[in-house]
Amino acid sequence: ALPDRVRIHEVGPRDGLQNEKAVVPAEIKAEFIRRLAASGLSVIEATSFVHPKWVPQLADAEQLMPMLADVPARLPVLVPNERGLDRALALGVREVAVFASATESFAKANLNRTVDESLEMFAPVVARAREAGGSVRGYLSMCFGDPWEGAVPVDQVVRVSRRLLDLGCDELSLGDTIGVATPGHVAALLTALGEAGVPVGRLAVHFHDTYGQALSNTLTALRHGVTTVDASAGGLGGCPYAKSATGNLATEDLVWMLEGLGISTGVDLGLLTATSVWMAAHLGRPSPSRTVRALSHQ
């Protein structure tokens, strides 16, 4: 059975723009987020409060967030540590995400920590964000394959998933950071998480389209009961600390499939496509999304 409704967790302004060589001005980012909200997206990840030297593309978070006060959408942000949380709380942000790795190699590359050390770093972040009345998403990267370690064992992913939920994360987003997952692997991981007692209602999936499998993987996840799907407008983004990662699943491709299945998303595909065409013009190259290209004759 398939769900009646899917919540799209839009990551373009964060996961997309963090991977662009050019630094997009805050005014353009704000306009991008306003347009995404106007197209009907209700959760839009706005930026990250990480070290500005690690991700210079998002170093303007303090400038950007106050420009978004009137945007009618939830605008969560990434925070790696208490310093990041303090910055977010100071701006009145209450919805945050921490980001862990299922593998040691990526934990080191992305967070300069072991998996254990990064979970220790997140513990007070999750606790304090919840005390402040916020909700916390936990990302788990490299749930399927890792550029240094190859295929990632399912039980290793289940173990770190459990630990993120035990820290108090409300939601867990399973990341195929380099886009190597296939539907059988997705089914195996979701089955194993279910057997480990993880409620499917707390799971989201985050696919990259490196091998063209992102939609097949998404459909597999929907059949397993997942109803929150991450996607990036126009297919923007990869990950700066995982070189083989290409774009995220494009939001337009996802909406096209869901509409065809009669699953409601609340998104106006025409407005969304126009937004990605506008952003592509700003970035100076066409959107990699097949749906954007088809609908806009780019």
Ligand code: HMG
């Ligand atoms: P570190 O060098 O170990 O930091 O980096 P540290 O804790 O040793 O601190 C060093 C200095 O940085 C200190 O300053 C801190 O104050 C400062 P000093 O005392 O030397 O003057 N500092 C900060 N400044 C501003 N904001 C902060 C902050 N934290 C420390 N938050 C750290 C550790 C975690 C900070 C670093 O590794 C980092 O910022 N990493 C972020 C990397 C990142 O954003 N990656 C992309 C997101 S993950 C992703 O895209 C995957 C995902 O999309 C899902 C998927 O596809 O799989 C989520």
Ligand code: MG
């Ligand atoms: Mg991603």
